[in-house]
Amino acid sequence: MAETPISPAAPPPAAAIRLEAVTKRYRGQAEPAVDALTLEVRPRELLVMVGPSGCGKTTTLRLINRLLDADEGWITVDGEDTASLDPDALRTRIGYVIQQVGLFPHMTVAENVATVPRVLGWDRARIARRAEELLELLGLDPADFGDRFPRELSGGQAQRVGVARAMAADPPILLMDEPFGSLDPITRARLQDELLRIQGSLAKTILLVTHDIDEAIKLGDRIAIVDRGARALQVAAPERVLSDPADDYVREFVGSGAALRRLGLLRVRELEPGHWPALPRAAERHVVRDELIASGRPAALLLDEAGRPWRWVTARELERGGEPGTEPGVPASAELTPAATLHEALDAIVRGGVGAAAAVGDGGALHAIVDLEAIMAAADPSRPSQRTAGGEEAGLVRS
């Protein structure tokens, strides 16, 4: 796919996938599995379709690559009506990660990944190169995993291979059906991060299906919240769905923790930093104490010679003076980065026990101090900021 420069006059990009009033009724079922669904996936976006079990998500994906044919409505892929295309040819252009993974048990991992290139008749050397490349992309060492059989893989490894297989022939479109289902939360989070990393560099058109609203919020450029019959109730950016749910169903589906969930979307670098005193450790104690008292904060951050967070100290600890040989206050953690989510920042604040946490930039130097107030203001934009406008900038340190 060639990159077309976007000029102001250019028409909006045509949908990569468009479903128009698509209905599918399985034989013997009273209710249609997909009921007049209209949905558009834009080129190079990751659209997450999220809805309860049995609401027709898998059916929708199977309609797009014509594993099923729609009863009513039509579907276009890159502007072409799929009904007019040869199903097998269409499928080689669309990578599909099925819900049950479905690796071929009699083939090695490398052979599994090579499936579509083989169907397309690539030569052996190119296939082998491509299989290696993809395994590496998904964090599996080709030398170790290439010759294994699916039964020799863990669940997470098998799901990675499933994703690699779908991407093998470099299709512009990927359909992913709960690609990280049935994994433990840690592996799941890691695979989600990897998908975002891969998508950051490859920019495929992806329609991903899940019933996990948190996964949808984390992954989606936009999310489509669907109900029974794959009826789309709201299709919007995750922030929008959280701050402005279309109706009560969406509000309920998003759950009571909507504000908390927004914390997983916002980054430390987007925050207005808190005004906390931060001084070099060599500073005179009375100077530190004066600034601390002037700031009205419970603690001040001392920085080492390289400007890295060193220790948090309170006014009382400064006054006491401490015995020689012992350091005042508590060590400052420096794990938080500007790219961390507010969720992680909140965690760091709660664990730190000071009421604030230091975020560090490259090299570990202090970037900003994050506090609860800043997080609360960001999580709920409608809430009036309690910060005094034009406040004292003295203690604020920014890189």
Place this chain on the structure above:
Amino acid sequence: MAIAVGLAAAIGGCLGILVHRRPRATGVALAVTGGFLTIPSYALFGLLVPVLGLGGAPTVVALTMYGLLPIVRNTIVGLRAVDPAVIESARASGMGRRERLLRIELPLAWPVILAGLRVATLILVGVAAIAAAVNGPGLGEDIFAGLARIGSATALDLVLGGILGIVALALLFDLVYAAVGRATISRGLRG
């Protein structure tokens, strides 16, 4: 006998592939091939000899008929046992019907089909003995020759020799099948 196993495999395999998705056809195929096995061998030879004459032909046809059931049955069972998710993946990869059958379904069903071939072979080794009755070749000749001369000095030797020969043959085939299995079943399917 090898010819009969080969014929039964070819016919039974194709039949199994044709009917395994259709419950009604599966029922008919199993009933008919199962029916063959219930025909007493003498009766079957009796039916075939007038049509095909004495000698090799009726033997091969009869043996083929006896060998069909385990092969058809196992082909159907093996193909049906292929995980639908695997077939879905194969379809989604753009594989056509033929390619799917050859590259995915048959290799996955192969261990079960091979077990069917083995059972068919063992049945035929046993039945082949009777081939002697219609002048076909086989170890059965010795047994029948011995039985015919029961009481004479060599009779017991002939009968025992024939029986031992059949047992040895059965064991030999078992070894051959084990070796074929090791050579042709994907490591990914073995425990």
